[in-house]
Amino acid sequence: MTGREKILGRIREALTVPAPHPGAHDAHGGQAPHTSFKGRPVHVARGWMPPGGDTFEEQVVRFRAASTELKTDFRFVGSRDEAFTELARIRDTEGWKSVATHRAEQPSAAAASLGLPVIHTDEGYDVDALESCDVGISGCDVLVAQTGTVVVTNRSAGGRALSVLPPHHVVVATRDQLVRDLTAAFARVQETYGTGYPSMISFITGPSRTGDIERILVLGAHGPKKLTVLCW
Amino acid sequence: MTVTLFIPCFVDSLYPGVGISMVRILERLGHRVVCPEEIACCGQPAFNSGYWPEAREVAGPVLRRLQDAEVVVIASGSCGAMLKVFYPQLFAETAQAEAAKALSPKVWEFSSFLADKLGVTDLGARFPAKVTFHDGCHGLRELGIKTAPRRLLEKVQGLELVEMADAETCCGFGGTFSAKFPMISTAMGEVKCAGAAETGADYIVSNDSSCLMHVQGLLSRQGSPIKTLHLAEILAQR
Amino acid sequence: MTTHVQDFLAQARVVTRDLRHRGLIQTALRKYETARDRKKAAFNDWQSARQAAAETKWDAINHLDTYLAEFADKMEARGTQVHWAGNAAEAREIILGIIRSKGARSIIKSKAMTAEEIHLNDAMEKAGYEVVESDLGEFIVQLRHEPPYHIVFPAMHLTRDDINELFQKELGSASTREPEELTMIARRALRRKYITADVGITGANFAIAETGMISITENEGNARLTAALPKTMITLVGIEKVLPKLEDLALFLPMLATAGAGQTITGYNTMYGGPRQPGECDGPEEYHVVLLDNRRTELLADPEQRDALHCIRCGACLNVCPIFKNVGGHTYGTTYSGPVGSVITPHLRGLQDWKHLSGSSSLCGACTEACPVKIDLHHHLLRNRRNAAFGEPSFFERLAYRLFAFVINRPGLYRFAKEAGRLTEPLQKLIRNTPLDPARAWTGSRDLPPMPEQSFKEWWEERR
Ligand code: SF4
Numbered sequence: 001m002t003g004r005e006k007i008l009g010r011i012r013e014a015l016t017v018p019a020p021h022p023g024a025h026d027a028h029g030g031q032a033p034h035t036s037f038k039g040r041p042v043h044v045a046r047g048w049m050p051p052g053g054d055t056f057e058e059q060v061v062r063f064r065a066a067s068t069e070l071k072t073d074f075r076f077v078g079s080r081d082e083a084f085t086e087l088a089r090i091r092d093t094e095g096w097k098s099v100a101t102h103r104a105e106q107p108s109a110a111a112a113s114l115g116l117p118v119i120h121t122d123e124g125y126d127v128d129a130l131e132s133c134d135v136g137i138s139g140c141d142v143l144v145a146q147t148g149t150v151v152v153t154n155r156s157a158g159g160r161a162l163s164v165l166p167p168h169h170v171v172v173a174t175r176d177q178l179v180r181d182l183t184a185a186f187a188r189v190q191e192t193y194g195t196g197y198p199s200m201i202s203f204i205t206g207p208s209r210t211g212d213i214e215r216i217l218v219l220g221a222h223g224p225k226k227l228t229v230l231c232w
Numbered sequence: 233m234t235v236t237l238f239i240p241c242f243v244d245s246l247y248p249g250v251g252i253s254m255v256r257i258l259e260r261l262g263h264r265v266v267c268p269e270e271i272a273c274c275g276q277p278a279f280n281s282g283y284w285p286e287a288r289e290v291a292g293p294v295l296r297r298l299q300d301a302e303v304v305v306i307a308s309g310s311c312g313a314m315l316k317v318f319y320p321q322l323f324a325e326t327a328q329a330e331a332a333k334a335l336s337p338k339v340w341e342f343s344s345f346l347a348d349k350l351g352v353t354d355l356g357a358r359f360p361a362k363v364t365f366h367d368g369c370h371g372l373r374e375l376g377i378k379t380a381p382r383r384l385l386e387k388v389q390g391l392e393l394v395e396m397a398d399a400e401t402c403c404g405f406g407g408t409f410s411a412k413f414p415m416i417s418t419a420m421g422e423v424k425c426a427g428a429a430e431t432g433a434d435y436i437v438s439n440d441s442s443c444l445m446h447v448q449g450l451l452s453r454q455g456s457p458i459k460t461l462h463l464a465e466i467l468a469q470r
Numbered sequence: 471m472t473t474h475v476q477d478f479l480a481q482a483r484v485v486t487r488d489l490r491h492r493g494l495i496q497t498a499l500r501k502y503e504t505a506r507d508r509k510k511a512a513f514n515d516w517q518s519a520r521q522a523a524a525e526t527k528w529d530a531i532n533h534l535d536t537y538l539a540e541f542a543d544k545m546e547a548r549g550t551q552v553h554w555a556g557n558a559a560e561a562r563e564i565i566l567g568i569i570r571s572k573g574a575r576s577i578i579k580s581k582a583m584t585a586e587e588i589h590l591n592d593a594m595e596k597a598g599y600e601v602v603e604s605d606l607g608e609f610i611v612q613l614r615h616e617p618p619y620h621i622v623f624p625a626m627h628l629t630r631d632d633i634n635e636l637f638q639k640e641l642g643s644a645s646t647r648e649p650e651e652l653t654m655i656a657r658r659a660l661r662r663k664y665i666t667a668d669v670g671i672t673g674a675n676f677a678i679a680e681t682g683m684i685s686i687t688e689n690e691g692n693a694r695l696t697a698a699l700p701k702t703m704i705t706l707v708g709i710e711k712v713l714p715k716l717e718d719l720a721l722f723l724p725m726l727a728t729a730g731a732g733q734t735i736t737g738y739n740t741m742y743g744g745p746r747q748p749g750e751c752d753g754p755e756e757y758h759v760v761l762l763d764n765r766r767t768e769l770l771a772d773p774e775q776r777d778a779l780h781c782i783r784c785g786a787c788l789n790v791c792p793i794f795k796n797v798g799g800h801t802y803g804t805t806y807s808g809p810v811g812s813v814i815t816p817h818l819r820g821l822q823d824w825k826h827l828s829g830s831s832s833l834c835g836a837c838t839e840a841c842p843v844k845i846d847l848h849h850h851l852l853r854n855r856r857n858a859a860f861g862e863p864s865f866f867e868r869l870a871y872r873l874f875a876f877v878i879n880r881p882g883l884y885r886f887a888k889e890a891g892r893l894t895e896p897l898q899k900l901i902r903n904t905p906l907d908p909a910r911a912w913t914g915s916r917d918l919p920p921m922p923e924q925s926f927k928e929w930w931e932e933r934r
Pocket of ligand 1: 780781782783784785786787788810837840841842843844845847
């Protein structure tokens, strides 16, 4: 018998006796009331979650609030040109000398606009070279208003490392990528890729951080110290 | 209404004033109080320690004697939870299973009986002091009692109620736990007392004498001026 | 030889009196509570969301065979090698086998409680490999040769000064009291390790059946790097981590972050569905997922406590537990500490050896109230006590309860006992808190209430 058969067999045997329904124990009044979820799809539960905003404007407000709380630098501008102007400004204040990006329309245009040496990760790259870049510019799949999250995949963001190895991660996004909540974000991802998912989907909220020393927030634990989202 | 008052063993032997106050309050409200002498303990010590057959030896007769009661009012949230929540589990699949289920809805913890069942909060009590309220865990989480004692205290003339940090945190009594793991129980109690002391209250009040026995034990060992008092004793003050 | 219970008591005696520890943990967890309450309030309906999470996990666990098979099939379809480990030894063997076959030398790990459970680091180090923990907290406790203090906050028992001292000694760094600088020291020490490591090992928070993906929740980005740079990636995951659908994460990711750390959502939530796929520019060439049973199926076979497998290891029950706060994470002597550890350890490692953990609770129920997937934690402690007493009752304890029942059921005897208590009170006072005192467990730190002149029942009788 294989390990798989053995374990699945044990599971089947264990499950012959049914378990009480969840929440049965809080019927005594000790717990706050709840609405049962039984048999309903997860998007019903969505109404119980933190809200993401009904209109586009509300969603922008939510995204800004949630993402900046987690130290994302969110810049929502009127056009691509304006976004690139913002980017040039950041380049100057931070003194960037090299850029990494990938061959997708917006990120590579953004990188090119900076007039700096550019590494593209698409055809493989030297890890040390990528690490020594000052900034990684990537695209994304979705922005999530509810949580201030940027969703990237290794297809939409130049692989697995581009969005975590350089010290500053810049995401370029267009306004149609903003969705209300995580449920909508997963639906968008499923729509985009069907069953041919990329091997990595990452929900990024804020730059890398840690609170492991006395629960004091420090940015840039291992990944980027800064996360900028440019949206137009 | 005829109220069967259940005075648990430790209240009976150590805190008679709590039971006496309850009798006075209930009678003042015009109810007939009965208090069967044979009922002394709910069986919780054995139950909580895992000795369920031994717990049934104590609880079985209690269940039989309470069978015909109209309502049962208990002087402790913890014993209340035992009757209301745990008897049905303790007696599941025994001859008394149905009796345990039937008893459950008739059981009330004292403060909740007044405020929730009778809808009475103003008992005309007077008690000029600063008090903080400790939520006994069983009353709070097994029975869902949070506002009843506070609604009652708010109506007491002269009384100032101040909430302590972590009012809902366990005081560390926990029945046999307090003797089996005294160091943990004591540390928890110290944290509780420190939280109460921060409020500057004169009294720690609770609806469970068992918590208060533990807290008072610590306070008097520490030589703290803070005193403990059961809610019923305040409500009976004129 | 000391037993687990003796170790527990000895350690508890020390830690409960350590006021520095008490202050540190109380402060940290107060901060957590404030943040959590704020984030809970952002939910439209936290209680209903909990119920939805509980029902989703119930579905997953009660159809575990189906979902697990689906998960494995989907994973394999995209080139992941799925391994099934019945116990800790098998899991270690599988993982060491992979490492050996790759001719690896250095291994980078991101946080995995399952790896702690099977003592993987020990095994790899004994086999001669260099293993580095990359999560900052884990890195710190690894340098101290200690197990994690808490399943989510591994180094919460340490102050910045402790960490500074440790880094100076172990890494030769310059002295600093700034958490920022201390973090950067670790960042620099670890950066090269990612780049040179041959194998990356991770844990997992969820395993998605529908799409064949594992999901990892982290704040630091260390798991992201662990999954990006080494040529071989291994994920060790307990079989109970399954969720039916990808979109279930829309519910679980915010709940995990809120309950566990008082965050809206954790910094990185990343789903991995295989090794580097055709057309992708980086990522591991090989991806191995090791599914770990290690007596989880025994817990599964207990319908009464099956919901303990719903646990998403958020740590909320530890954070609110007054026992945990006072004895600290190391006193338990287990991989999983706090309420959930006290519930499952007797199942995973033997009821009689670990029943003291279920005994060491005031049954306050704060854990059950905090649990985002509504595990009936404190009642399970009662059930473990019942099962332990049924299996191996203590002669004296049982005798005591029988005696108690005998007395309490006889009003005459009970009255006599009270009388005796009153008469012997002066004697009790004399021996109070001495080795002769039978109530010393109580009187060691607490006064006994004075016996009143008259008991309630005597008053009642007299009045009638
Ligand atoms: S038992 Fe519940 S509260 Fe405790 S770690 Fe697991 S999911 Fe979190």
